[in-house]
Amino acid sequence: MTTATAPTSGVPVGPGLSMFDPIFVGIDEFGQPVYITLAYRNLLAGGEPGGGKSGLLNCIAAHAALSVDSRLVLLDGKLVELGQWEDCADAFIGPDITEALTVLRRLQVVMNNRYAWLRAHGRRKLTAADNLSVITVLVDEIAFYSATVGSKQEQEEFVALLRDLVARGRAAGIPVVAATQRPSFDIIPTSLRDLFGYRAAFRCTTPNSSNIVLGHGWAEQGYTATDIQPTNQGAAYLIAEGGVPRRIKVAYLTDNQIAGIADYATWIRRPATGNRTEWEIAA
Amino acid sequence: MSKSSPRRPFGRNTGTVTVIEAKVHRSSARNARLAFILTAVIVGLLSAVVAASSMHPILALFIGALIGALSGGLAWVLVRIWPVLRLLWWWTTEIGITIVLGAAWVQLANHTPLPVTLVVVALVVGVPAAVPVTRRALVAWTWCLVVRHRLRVCFAQFIIANQSGSLPLILWATPTPVGERVWVYLRPGLSMADLEGRLDRIAVACHAATALVERASDGNAAYLRFDIKRREVLTATVGSPLVDVIDPATPATDRAMPVVPTALDLPDVDAPVITLPVQKKPATTANGSKPGASSSSSDADDVSDWI
């Protein structure tokens, strides 16, 4: 398969990257770069197994890892999808719902504190000038925590905490990016699913599944992820700033590239995270 | 297209098309009569008034009637041949291109000997066809011409708009990497929702894979944009520019070697599994009410409970 070079002009990249910058996620059908600004948004990715959801999450994780004002909280039921970011993430949760609940409760407290702080300053939302980090929460395979592992009570608490983050985290700089194969009501309650503003639908097997991801009625208007070829992994319909689904191809990072970026990110955020001496010797 | 030749409609007598054509025909005759009367009266009166200032009023009245009748007749003819004019207008680009090419050919043939003529033609045709960029551009623009006609066929054949059978204005078309984009201005009687229900048929009529319709303007519901898609372009893998900004000489993070699980094949595993994920599960379920041993079956229960 051929490789298209990403249009780098105008792409804000570099060590001075910020989570308030537009994130490069791929190109659209016109060859134009596609950006999403995640600081005040939540994104839900859906699609059949092997569609490329984790590719999108890794793309966002790479930007977040290289951003100076960012913290990563990773919940990954499969361990390997986001596992390479473990060293530069503030929390990496594997298939363990107790730990997942703990970290979500911590995030909830942070969120409440930030709102109290904003209120004390007479403000309504966090901005880039506040020097507070954007805490990006990446959940790969929500269904694993919300419908598979743990007791029913724990699953419900997981959903409730996540819904709270999605509902209120936006203005406090805690965006949630979640991926799941089919976000139907038996996996994620509709009340949680409908709160995600941005949607990415990778290949789906039925127009109905596509509608579940993108929102009701898009398939009838001709936007259905069933027309993506099964071999064309990483192609998706994205609803972001424009409000209308756009056909995009997500930028893909190989394992080696991810390892390189993760090492670099770990290295540049070293002073902030302790055990610096050992690293300064290494550098 | 059949709609554009209203002199023949009564010869056909099947389907909705004929009905509309009959209507078009009647309304064309009525409009022509109306145009004749209106133009004749207004122009006649005006010219009579103007003429009266320089001659006897009765003479002026005659002159006015004459001029009115003449211009009324002109208006009548214009309205009656309007379908033909419309047809000519639809094919202006093609007619123009044909005329230019024909004229060029004639000039060339008249002024150069035959071998030179053939060489020039071979160059003019061959070079753009041989260079991939120009060839693709030519093909793309040709599709734009084709698609405008195909869209008009759609509107005329199965997207029946209003009683008088007026078609939407099909504005310009431009090539896109996936196909064409055509701008359309709807006439009363159609809406975007009507078109959305027929996108599959529009795609077929345009020999395309899929068709999409979008609002082209926020403030005007009549102004639409068709995206005709006939190619998949997003097949190449896209690289990330982030890869280029990192320092490749970064020291690799040295991680503590994680516990590498054994028992990686089915025969290695007997009864209740003791691998990494399940090891943590008893701790998980200890908080809940269920025993750890039956964790897999309780998962199934959980899913159905959830529904």
Ligand SMILES: Nc1ncnc2c1ncn2[C@@H]1O[C@H](COP(=O)(O)OP(=O)(O)OP(=O)(O)O)[C@@H](O)[C@H]1O
């Ligand atoms: N943007 C892309 N460009 C090219 N290939 C891709 C892209 N994204 C994914 N792929 C290919 O598809 C494979 C599966 O992708 P990925 O792991 O992201 O799927 P997924 O949707 O997360 O699947 P699952 O639901 O099983 O987790 C990858 O291993 C890769 O080979």
Ligand SMILES: [Mg+2]
């Ligand atoms: Mg995945």
